Amino acid sequence: MILAWLLIIVATKHIHIYIAKALCGIAGAGVFFMVPNYVSEISCDSIRGILASLIGFWFNFGILLAYILGGMMSLHSLGVIGAILSALFLIAFIFIPESPVYLMRGNHTREAIRSLNSLKAGNTVAVEQTLSHLQLQMKEASSTGSAKLSDLFRDTASIKGLIITLGLFIGQQFGGIFAMLSYTESIFKMSGSSLSSNTSSIIVGAILLLGACLSTSLIERMGRRPLVLISCIGMFVCHCVVGTYCYLQSLQYDVSAYGWVPVTALSIFMVVYALGMGNAPVIIMSEIFERDITSIASAVGLTVSWAAASVIVKIFADLIALLGMHGCFFLLAICCVCTFFFCLVMVPETKGRTREDIVGELNGGMQYKKNKKNIKHIIGTDSVEAAHV
Helix, strand or coil: CHHHHHHHHCCCCHHHHHHHHHHHHHHHHHHHHHHHHHHHHHCCCCCHHHHHHHHHHHHHHHHHHHHHHHHHCCHHHHHHHHHHHHHHHHHHHCCCCCCHHHHHHCCCHHHHHHHHHHHCCCCHHHHHHHHHHHHHHHHHHHHHCCCCHHHHHCCHHHHHHHHHHHHHHHHHHHCCHHHHHHCHHHHHHHCCCCCCHHHHHHHHHHHHHHHHHHHHHHCCCCCHHHHHHHHHHHHHHHHHHHHHHHHHHHCCCCCHHHCHHHHHHHHHHHHHHHHHHCCHHHHHHCCCCCHHHHHHHHHHHHHHHHHHHHHHHHHHHHHHHHHHHHHHHHHHHHHHHHHHHHHHHHCCCCCCCCHHHHHHHHCCCCCCHHHHHHHHHHHHHCHHHHHHC
16 A cells, blocks of 8 residues: 555656556455454454444545545645555554464464463453364364365355355445445536535545444444344435436426435435445454354455446446436345345344354354353363463
């Protein structure tokens, strides 16, 4: 990311900007892949969701800040700010402990204990329990060898988890977020607003930040599944409202007195999207797989997510020519309905549950009962040994 910003600072040709954008894309993909895995591996089950929501909040805050600064300064000055912030992040992250799961996977037990001591604020009991749990998980993982792509199909839980992950990410993208963002300026113009594209972008960024705030405050109170379902219903209603407005416009009805309707629908859409479908797919993905295949599942899920986003952005203009603006929004509404029923049937609630409970439910509820007893036994009998190590 630092290289990308530096290239923007010194850019003299279009190709420099293209290369910088490509580097940003690579860096962004790495962030989307690594952050959910890292958060999943360093946090306990009870706070994993709230941490992921906080990350979503700061992500949206960064987008809003970029919109504001982009409208106030030149691209060169924005590049300087971006490079400084990226460098500060790099310096700060040097002091963040390595994932204990990663260290245990490489048989670095002493380093894992130091990492756990840092993450658990020196709570010896918590360190012992987590270490014993990780030792059992690594022992089971070592018996099956290194995780491979084929492991996503090794049992019922893995297959269901993959279906849920792909369904959530495809539903997220086909729910129309990129379409709404791409046509924000058109929707504002449709309402008769004279706001500039930069101002409308700032408004949308602020609304997304509001939705992220609500998601952060509700994710551990209401749970993931209810927020996803509410999000799908809200997105469906907003698409129908905008689609109806566009349809009446195409029939030459005078709807100028109701120009506030599409802007209101767009605003509500951004809030309900950020409330559930914005963050929940990543959170749920990090909770429904066994630890040894979470990274592979994340890579597959995020690849499908961005592929679906590319398809939507690519074909949306063609769909408008084929179906009209109103037809496209009604099509997106249908996608939201399909996602709602998919989540209603397939997605389990993961709030306040251990990974083993969730995987056990997906597997039929029986596989992990024995493992739970083993974990309790190890925690009870091996705590002295763990403390000695």
